[in-house]
Amino acid sequence: MIKSYRISVLILSRCLLFINICLLVILLLFLSFLPALANLRYTVCFYNPETNINNFALIKSEFDRYLSDYGYFQFQPFSDRDTFEKFIVGRKDGVYLISSWHFRKLKREYPMEMEAKLVGVSKGRPTHIKILTVRKSITNVNLLKGKIIAAAGSKEYTKGVLLEMLGEDQKSIVDSLRILIVPKDIDALMAVGFGMADSALTTESSLTKLAEINLKQYRILRQLAASKETLLPIIAAPKKLDENISSLLRVFENMGKTPVGQNKLRMLGMDGWKKLGNAERRFLEE
């Protein structure tokens, strides 16, 4: 009786030992995979003060869906500039889809570990021009004083571009303008045409679109000033790339080569990406 009791205790203790060893192995395996699990989802952070993106949910869901076909990638748009800047400054990891204007500004103001890798392309060009369009009755810059300007960019961006366009000596006029932020460029142009604003700051391509859709509306507008050519949004990443970021960059680079990818990029006003050339690098370093 005692013997059989001892045997059963021994078996039980052996079983417990086996279970414990198994649990320990599982734990060790889990710990060894933990860093990989932490990196499972690579996030592309997006912020663009040049357009008033108010379709975050749509952009996020469309880009998440696209990127998830190629790996554990996700897309995160930011609506607030301060939050985005706090997030990006000083970081040594991550991938960022960002306006070239904002990237240059950040580079000037903060020590940045990131560098531009790709630049957006629209109709074969990596640059765009901003146009200040006004009603025909506004024949010169002085007549703009105190008027309403419709724009899809942030207030800071709009003022910055206007100052660059008109010159610092017109600062008082730029400061007197009331900026009406609208969801998109075409809204800004229509706001001038239909009397809700006196002027609009938009891309040249939006103005071309307006001419294609409604020539009469286009003809009642006057182009008062134009900006220098600036780069379309860029993709920035750490100087030293790991395998995941490299593959993510390849996904973006090839996005414009498929109709599905092009459709997603159209939501951001582009149709492809290209690697940065020397001229583009020089522009960003200016």
Next chain:
Amino acid sequence: MTIIPCKKIINRLKKCFSFDHGKHCSVVVWLLIMILLSLFNSEYLFARDSVIVLNSDMSIENYSLAHTEFKSMMVDLKDEIDLGSKWVNEKSIKKRIKKIDPDVIYCIGSKAYQMAYKFAKKKNLVFSLAINWRRLPMGKNTYGISNELHQGMQLMMHRYLFPDVNKIGVLYSKIYSEEWLNIAIENAKEVGIDIIGRHISESDDIESALDELLPEVDALWLTPDPIVISNVESVVKIFEQCEAVRKPVFAYNRTFANFGATLIMSADISTMGRQAAGIALDILANKKVIERVQNPAGSHIVLNLKKVDEYGINLNIEALESVNEIIR
């Protein structure tokens, strides 16, 4: 540098206030009085720059959004009253308005506007998100942002998104929408679209009117005509008939997404809040507000890609950047 002794200065001052120089002195005194008065006046003006917000119901998302945007553009709001709160009643609202004596009251929603009009119709009232604003009592100090996008804007977006849609049908009632339709026909010509209207006198006419209209057009444009959109049954009937002949419906409110609208174009609420703030700022700055009731300047677009594919409509891919929401 020469140092003038104190005695010399005192002597000069005495001379200044003597009879001979009295006239010069009085000019200086008058100038000082004028400067002080103008300072007092501007101080007084600043004190008068008061704005309050009267919100029909803060728990409604759109009302809350307009409120937030308006607030973000105003330096100092004297009060914000939520009519949806159970803690406020007419008496307390009247008391609060009277106490602040505001220069501008921003009214969000019809209920807020009607209350502001009742208690402070002589004040500058700026409304937005008011349903059927044309039916509201309008004082000479009433300003606002209408709910409806300019029809020219809507037609331009129809053309931009669907370049092959050339004939658009509209059901309308002569009482409410005849004038609107005539303007739409003119606006549509600018973008190369033909508007074909069929009038109805009551909701029972919808079926026969659509039977005649749908074969002639590429799409149906639903407008907020109270005879056409009189009840849910009418709406269901319209969508079922369009679905049967595979004709897309362009609508004006997100609600129609549930019925199967292909395109919904409405006003962007945040922009409306910003426009209302612009009017309020113009009033405070004594600037003339040229357009008392403005159209919204921003659009919100919902596109049903499922329907686009189902009906085989040619969609301009470039226009996708203007779309806020896609239904798949």
